[in-house]
Amino acid sequence: MPETEIERLEAAAGAALPALATMLSADVVAVHLFSEEIEPELDLDLAGAEIVELARRRFEGADGSGHLIVASLDRAAPEELRGGCVDLRGFLRERLAGLGRDDREEAMDLLEELAGGERPSRDPIGLSASRALAREGLREPLAPSVVDRDEPQGLHFDSVLALSETAFYIRGWARDGQAEPVRLTAISPEGSRVELLPGIYRDPRPDVDSFYEEPTRTGAGGTGFLGFCETRAPSLLSTGWLLEMENALGVAREVPGPQVSRDLLAARSAILSDLHKERRWDTPLMDHVVPAVSLIQERLEAAVKIERVWQYGVPPEAPTVSIVVPLYGRIDFLEHQLAQFVHDPEMREADLIYVLDSPELAPALESAAGQLFELYGLPFRVAVLSQNGGYSVANNRGASLAEGRLLLLLNSDVLPDEPGWLSEMTRFYDEHEVGALGPKLLFEDDTLQHAGIRFQRPPDGGAWENEHYFKGLHRDLPAANVTRAVPAVSGACMMIARELFEEVSGLRGMFVQGDYEDTDLCLRLSQEGHETWYLPEVELYHLEGQSYALETRTALSRYNVWLHTRLWNEEIEQAMS
Amino acid sequence: MLREIRRTLGEDVPILYTLHEFLPICHRNGQLVRTTTEKPCREESPRRCHECFPEVSPQQFFMRKRFIQSQMSAVDRFLAPSNFLRDRFVDWGLPADKVRFEEYGRLPVTAAPTRDRRQRNRLVFIGQLSYFKGVNVLLKAMKRLQDDGVDVHCSVYGANLELQPDEFRSEFAELLEATEPTVDFEGEFNHDDLPAIMADADWVIVPSLWWENSPLVIQEAAQHRRPVIASDIGGMAEKVHDGVSGLHFKAADPASLAETIERAVSSRKLWDELQRRIEPPYAMDEHVRSLSRQYRELLASKGTEEELIEPPAPATEIEDVRYA
Numbered sequence: 088m089p090e091t092e093i094e095r096l097e098a099a100a101g102a103a104l105p106a107l108a109t110m111l112s113a114d115v116v117a118v119h120l121f122s123e124e125i126e127p128e129l130d131l132d133l134a135g136a137e138i139v140e141l142a143r144r145r146f147e148g149a150d151g152s153g154h155l156i157v158a159s160l161d162r163a164a165p166e167e168l169r170g171g172c173v174d175l176r177g178f179l180r181e182r183l184a185g186l187g188r189d190d191r192e193e194a195m196d197l198l199e200e201l202a203g204g205e206r207p208s209r210d211p212i213g214l215s216a217s218r219a220l221a222r223e224g225l226r227e228p229l230a231p232s233v234v235d236r237d238e239p240q241g242l243h244f245d246s247v248l249a250l251s252e253t254a255f256y257i258r259g260w261a262r263d264g265q266a267e268p269v270r271l272t273a274i275s276p277e278g279s280r281v282e283l284l285p286g287i288y289r290d291p292r293p294d295v296d297s298f299y300e301e302p303t304r305t306g307a308g309g310t311g312f313l314g315f316c317e318t319r320a321p322s323l324l325s326t327g328w329l330l331e332m333e334n335a336l337g338v339a340r341e342v343p344g345p346q347v348s349r350d351l352l353a354a355r356s357a358i359l360s361d362l363h364k365e366r367r368w369d370t371p372l373m374d375h376v377v378p379a380v381s382l383i384q385e386r387l388e389a390a391v392k393i394e395r396v397w398q399y400g401v402p403p404e405a406p407t408v409s410i411v412v413p414l415y416g417r418i419d420f421l422e423h424q425l426a427q428f429v430h431d432p433e434m435r436e437a438d439l440i441y442v443l444d445s446p447e448l449a450p451a452l453e454s455a456a457g458q459l460f461e462l463y464g465l466p467f468r469v470a471v472l473s474q475n476g477g478y479s480v481a482n483n484r485g486a487s488l489a490e491g492r493l494l495l496l497l498n499s500d501v502l503p504d505e506p507g508w509l510s511e512m513t514r515f516y517d518e519h520e521v522g523a524l525g526p527k528l529l530f531e532d533d534t535l536q537h538a539g540i541r542f543q544r545p546p547d548g549g550a551w552e553n554e555h556y557f558k559g560l561h562r563d564l565p566a567a568n569v570t571r572a573v574p575a576v577s578g579a580c581m582m583i584a585r586e587l588f589e590e591v592s593g594l595r596g597m598f599v600q601g602d603y604e605d606t607d608l609c610l611r612l613s614q615e616g617h618e619t620w621y622l623p624e625v626e627l628y629h630l631e632g633q634s635y636a637l638e639t640r641t642a643l644s645r646y647n648v649w650l651h652t653r654l655w656n657e658e659i660e661q662a663m664s
Numbered sequence: 665m666l667r668e669i670r671r672t673l674g675e676d677v678p679i680l681y682t683l684h685e686f687l688p689i690c691h692r693n694g695q696l697v698r699t700t701t702e703k704p705c706r707e708e709s710p711r712r713c714h715e716c717f718p719e720v721s722p723q724q725f726f727m728r729k730r731f732i733q734s735q736m737s738a739v740d741r742f743l744a745p746s747n748f749l750r751d752r753f754v755d756w757g758l759p760a761d762k763v764r765f766e767e768y769g770r771l772p773v774t775a776a777p778t779r780d781r782r783q784r785n786r787l788v789f790i791g792q793l794s795y796f797k798g799v800n801v802l803l804k805a806m807k808r809l810q811d812d813g814v815d816v817h818c819s820v821y822g823a824n825l826e827l828q829p830d831e832f833r834s835e836f837a838e839l840l841e842a843t844e845p846t847v848d849f850e851g852e853f854n855h856d857d858l859p860a861i862m863a864d865a866d867w868v869i870v871p872s873l874w875w876e877n878s879p880l881v882i883q884e885a886a887q888h889r890r891p892v893i894a895s896d897i898g899g900m901a902e903k904v905h906d907g908v909s910g911l912h913f914k915a916a917d918p919a920s921l922a923e924t925i926e927r928a929v930s931s932r933k934l935w936d937e938l939q940r941r942i943e944p945p946y947a948m949d950e951h952v953r954s955l956s957r958q959y960r961e962l963l964a965s966k967g968t969e970e971e972l973i974e975p976p977a978p979a980t981e982i983e984d985v986r987y988a
Binding site: 422423426427429430461462463464500502531532628630631 | 667668671709710711722723725726727730731734735737
């Protein structure tokens with residue numbers, strides 16, 4: 088009578104040698120089994136635990152036909168199974184280390200397939216640690232790279248920024264004084280191999296070149312490299328990255344990598360600052376920066392939840408318009424707006440939603456908002472976000488609470504000139520069935536801040552920049568007093584049907600911190616056949632630029648404007664021709 | 665604050681607001697004097713205010729104004745003790761039909777006796793000892809007169825010197841020393857002493873560098889029937905009629921003031937003529953009647969029952985009114 092499940096399995100398979108099993112994680116088991124059968128059944132009856140085979144490989148060895156099978160259980164492995172298992176090191180040594188190089192790579196490939204598969208382990212860290220052990224037991228190590236003027240091969244792995252479990256932004260340099268490098272491979276601690284050539288972005292490294300007493304190499308031949316890369320399976324470990332290089336003569340070297348950095352905000356600013364290396368929006372560097380930053384934005388956005396909603400006063404019944412106002416950095420704008428809205432009876436009919444995008448100000452806002460409601464008597468809501476999400480996220484979250492048929496996206500530094508503006512916008516919107524509608528916005532000195540937006544680029548085909556029509560001219564300029572369709576309008580004050588807003592999934596969070604999301608929205612609407620209109624009869628003041636420090640905006644705006652052009656170059660060319 | 669008052673009183677109760685100064689308009693404690701040039705300012709705008717206070721952005725000034733105006737909209741009527749002040753506030757944005765001219769009322773006072781002398785050459789300055797009140801302009805004028813050998817004397821009454829910036833205080837001290845014995849600095853004074861101070865003076869000097877609203881000292885001079893020599897700007901120019909009830913000089917200009925004083929003290933006839941034409945100040949009785957009437961008007965316009973409001977006490981029973 089077999090005593091363990093493993094022994095029972097051997098018996099069933101008619102195995103020549105004992106089967107060996109090891110736990111790769113709490114619920115994943117690897118079994119190596121010799122069997123003449125082409126496809127032996129893995130038939131374990133584990134006290135009711137469901138077992139699903141995930142992958143297998145067959146190796147022909149001197150001892151017969153070996154089968155490496157990995158399977159997952161629907162719960163942690165029962166004691167009786169674990170009791171029959173050996174530790175992973177022993178498993179590797181006894182059954183896999185002796186295999187040829189190709190077979191060992193196959194075995195590692197199997198583990199990667201398992202880790203990247205559709206049925207994730209409930210113990211991903213355990214699985215990662217097992218894969219790292221397997222990598223060390225099975226990998227063919229190369230000669231280590233030594234940075235020395237007399238050594239033709241030099242290699243350095245500067246940084247690994249983790250953007251997700253499978254996406255990374257890496258930096259380093261590689262030079263070969265003997266022959267052209269033909270392979271550059273980053274290897275995750277878990278053994279996932281990422282081929283960096285030819286896609287990786289090469290940048291000049293005058294510091295390295297001068298160390299080797301060579302002229303600075305530029306362009307595609309740059310000594311440095313950086314860029315976005317993805318692993319097939321999740322990589323969770325913080326140490327153990329490797330970089331391999333091989334030249335055309337087959338000389339190969341490797342070097343250990345640095346510790347992984349997982350701070351998304353730090354990664355974002357580091358990646359964005361790489362753009363200073365380039366002058367044009369269509370640089371190949373953007374092929375790396377855009378997926379990296381988009382992923383960061385996506386992850387940051389997903390983490391932003393509405394934490395609390397405070398209702399002040401009795402909300403209006405069946406409101407037509409929901410006004411969504413993000414509050415960022417400064418909460419004193421709230422009172423300034425209420426002090427103007429209170430003169431306008433229409434504002435009592437509106438669903439007024441403030442979205443606090445600076446959660447650290449929640450206590451201050453809570454005490455202020457209650458008093459302000461007492462004083463002004465205008466009902467409004469405050470939605471507090473769990474963390475800072477930026478302009479688009481704050482608006483999208485606010486819009487998700489909206490009850491009105493129409494949405495009015497409004498900046499907190501916008502103050503109406505006179506009552507009646509909201510119904511005028513509503514009337515126009517309904518009568519003309521437009522996509523987005525923007526009013527005239529004024530600077531504090533009665534000059535035009537916004538009279539619609541068009542796109543402009545330098546004659547050398549540079550990036551399209553948003554250009555506000557007639558900016559800085561007087562508010563009474565006749566040309567600015569024409570109601571008309573325009574390429575885009577400012578998100579500082581924009582009306583759009585809620586249904587339409589939801590249809591296009593709102594503002595896109597891929598832009599960083601409040602720039603170009605509004606024109607992106609207008610362009611997407613236009614793609615769906617909805618026009619954007621400018622309505623000069625409605626005038627509000629926009630006291631812009633008080634919330635952000637100027638230098639941070641400059642750094643971000645380069646990315647935003649390049650991304651915007653990357654997304655919309657053809658459409659804008661058409662619209663502007 | 666105004667909105668809180670409105671909320672507490674409800675919509676039925678009229679709110680009258682007497683404008684005493686320009687604080688709502690001007691961030692510089694309502695002085696309406698530019699920090700850049702120290703010249704009186706007639707036109708506020710976010711940009712010009714930002715020039716005076718570079719650390720405050722034009723946007724913030726815009727918001728300040730809109731915010732204050734929003735609060736002030738809770739008021740039913742504003743009373744301005746000078747047309748100058750009224751015009752400034754209307755220019756600034758208060759609705760013209762909401763701002764009425766209403767001078768401060770004065771309780772009756774027996775005029776101090778005029779000096780029994782041939783010459784009308786004693787001057788008095790009564791007011792805060794601050795830069796904006798122009799006391800140093802007066803002292804500079806007195807220095808010129810002293811140097812020219814003009815027979816004239818000036819007493820300076822005033823308080824709060826210790827609150828002034830060092831620069832002003834040292835200049836004031838230097839000028840005092842230089843004008844001895846033509847100028848006597850008398851320091852703080854008790855309001856009960858006003859008749860005695862007036863009895864010892866022929867002319868009252870009001871040399872302010874800022875617009876002023878309706879300076880009480882001009883009314884006090886009128887009650888004691890003393891002609892005033894005043895700066896030719898703002899509330900002073902409005903209340904003192906040049907060549908009729910007093911004399912104007914070019915504001916901030918010691919030479920012009922010296923010349924005007926010299927003209928004033930050299931002719932007794934001029935003093936007599938000006939004194940004869942001084943009009944009695946607006947009486948407190950009339951002021952109270954006007955306030956009651958205006959309040960009733962507002963009550964009626966709101967449709968509020970008048971009985972709900974206590975009538976004001978007659979003016980003659982008001983005692984111990986202090987004017988700062």
